[in-house]
Amino acid sequence: MKNEQTVKILEGFDKQQFQQDLIHWFKQEQRELPWRQDQDPYKVWVSEIMLQQTRVDTVIPYFNHFMEKFPTPNALAEADEQDVLKAWEGLGYYSRARNLQTAVREVVHSYDSKVPDNEKELGALKGVGPYTRGAILSIAYNIPSPAVDGNVMRVLSRILMIEDDIAKPATRKIFESIIRETISEENPSAFNQGLMELGAIVCTPKNPSCMLCPVQEHCRAFHEGKEKELPIKSSQKKQKRVPYIVVLVQDGMGRYVVQKRSDEGLLANMWQFPMMPLHEYDRNKIQQWFHHEYGIDVAFGTTMDTLKHTFSHVIWDLEVVTGVAQNGTLEHEDARFVTKEELQQLPFPVSHQKIMKHIL
């Protein structure tokens, strides 16, 4: 099944020696991480989902807490989604948490709570794509399967001088094909993790530590002094700015209006304070807008803060305004009045946690 392009790229590459050098280095130098205590497939799975687009140092405390709260697939399957999101709060890409729980429930019901050990069943689980599937198969079950992430593409693009744009989906398949030809059959776990570990601590994006690299002699880019020119990656377009007025509305008992966001799209099923989009409504219409949306008349105060929050694809410009509920009853079906204590039990995105600091 090896294609012509892969054969050509691997011409003259000492696969055996490369495997040995990489695996030896990994066994020697790997970091001690919470998910490396054992090979429990559930732990490997949770860690891999958390690590998607997220640094190791960020993940560590979340992983430890998550494992205390949801130690087994059954525990996670039986939990309330809101509690799972609360444990994910601040980690971002919240659909990862919701998909993980959906998939764990599938494992509990269809696979007797045992994480599948084959490509077909594993890859069919929600949130398990080509990378995560390969990572679980190789790390938890020691099955030779490619796990191509950003690290692997950077490392291999340098070692093999591959100049395809790693931002293109098609490029990942080239690397998968290369890994299938070069992965160690004896220790696929150490091979895959070695590539990722190398990318994380030696073959870094900006200033790779080539003098410390265990596979320096295998590296074509290093030999030509071009390691800093790889990988090739096309740039992403910049974010749109979207302005909102965020309202902190209190009732007579000092409780605040909060609402659960839609179950799809940005920050799905997370909570927030009401936000009026200034692209759709004029700022002086805020009273009518609030009454129309929530059924309550509010006396609004002055602006207490302005802040900018940057996402991967959009920037929120937020103006925070206080208000006091006058009369009417809360009619919005996803909104509630909550105390400060209740507020802290709900999952909020970081943008609204910043706002919450003003009232706590």
Add this chain to the structure above:
DNA sequence: AACGCGGGGTC
């Protein structure tokens, strides 16, 4: 194939 989806560290 392109886009939407968070948040934070680094340079």
Add this chain to the structure above:
DNA sequence: GACCCAGCGTT
């Protein structure tokens, strides 16, 4: 600011 991180689902 720009980049990028142990990517995936949807369109």
